[in-house]
Amino acid sequence: MKAFSFLLVLVLAAVTACGSVGEGTEPEAGPTVEQDTPSARGQTFESDVELARELTEAYWKQTFSAAGLTYRPVTAFTAYQGENGPDCGGQPSVPNNAFYCPVGHFIAYDEQWMNGLYERMGDGSVYVIIPHEFGHAVQAQLNTAFRLSIEKELQADCYAGGTLGALVKGGSLQTEPGDEDELLINLAAAGDPTDDWLRPDAHGTAGQRQELFAKGYNQGTTAC
Template identity: 50%
Template sequence: MPSPRVLLAIALSAALTASCGGLDEEPVASSPSKKPKKTAEAVKAASGCDEAGDGFESDVKLVRCLTEKFWAKQFKDAGGTYQPIKKFIAYRGNKAPSAANCAGEKAEPENAFYCSDGHFIAYDADWMKSMYRQIGDSAVYFVVPHEFGHSVQAQLETEFKYNVKLELQADCYAGATLAGLVESEELELEEGDDDELIANLEAVGDPTDAWWEPDAHGTPEKRMNAWVKGFEKGVDAC
C-alpha cells in the first residue's frame, strides 16, 4: 500500500511540471517519507482540546483548538505570547450576523476569513460543510489553520507587497500547523487525505495565475507547494 506522502509527491511533481513560472517556484522535495503516513484525520488525544473530531462541527472546534494550541507553543518557544482570536463565528451563506462584519463590510457567502479589525475568524458554515461533505474532513483542517495563519501574520505584523504572498504564507503556516500536530500526535493523518487536500486546493485556488491581483490567492499548484513547504520544513520555512 503506497503511503499518501509518496502519492502527494507524485501529484505535486506533476502539478509543478505543468506550471510555468511566476512568483516563488520552489521545487518540492519528492523523497518518500519514512514515517508511517496519514493526513488530517483528527484523533482525540491528550491535547486538552476536548473534542472527538467525529463530525463537521466537532472537527471545526477541534481544529480551532489544536491550531491555537500549536501557535501558543510556537510563540512561547520564541519568547513571545500568542493572542488567541476573540471570536470564531459561524454564519450561513448570505445571512451573516453583524458580529461577523469586518471593518464595516458584511461577511460574504462561501468564504472564511480572518479580520484583523477585531481579531476574529468567521466562516460560512454551509459552504465549509459542503466542502467537508464533498471533499472530506481535510477541508476544515486546511481552511481553519489557513485563517489562523492570517491571525499570526497580524500578530507578527507581516507585510508583503502582494496579497498572494500573504495567502501563500498562510498556506505554508497551515501545512506547518498540521505537521506540528501530527508530530505531537494530536492529529493523525489517514490515507486519502492528500487527495482531499489537492481537491480542496483545486476548489479554492485561483483559476488563473494573476498573482498581482489584490485578491489573488495563488493557483492550486502554488498553494499546494506552499502548504507542503510548511508541512515538510515547519514554520520557519514560511
C-alpha cells in the first residue's frame, strides 16, 4: 500500500532510535547482566491500559499547564463487558467499543474487545485507542467546535499521534521494531468506537486517520 508506506516513513523518521510502545528502560547491554523479570507495567493488557491512561493524562496535564490552563482528569475510566457498559446521557453503550462521554466526562471501554485487539494486533491497539478517546476529552475541555464529526475524529487521531510522539521523544515510552506498523495498522483497523452512535460513517478513511496520526506524531499536538 503506497499511502501506508509513505506514512510509515514519516513515522519512522521521527522514531528511529526508539523501542517498544510500552513502558520500560532500555534492556541492559552488559554481557554479565542477567535477564530481569520484565516489569509488570507495560507488559500485560491491564498494565498497558493503565499506563496508556496515566501517561496520556500526564501529557495533557503538562500541556494544559504550559498554556496556562488546568487539565481536568476524566472522572472515570471504566472497563465493561459487552452489554453492561455505562450509559452516556441516556444513550446505552454498545459492545466492542470504547468511548468518551462528555456528559459525565468519563471514558469507558469494552475490555474483552480491546483485549482481543491487543492479542491479535499487539499493544499498539491500546496506545491508539486510549489516547484517541482522551483526545475527545481534551476537545470537550477546550470547547472546540466542529462542523463535522469527521473533523472531530481526525483531530482526535492527531492528538493521539501527538501524545504518543511526545511520550516517545520524552522517553516515557520506548518503541521496539514493529511498533510503528502496529500503531498504523491498529489505527486503520480499530475503527472509531464511540462516535458510531452519533454519525456512523464519519470517522475518516484508514488513510486519512493514519495521515492525521502521523501529523500529530511528527509535529506535536499543537499542529492538530
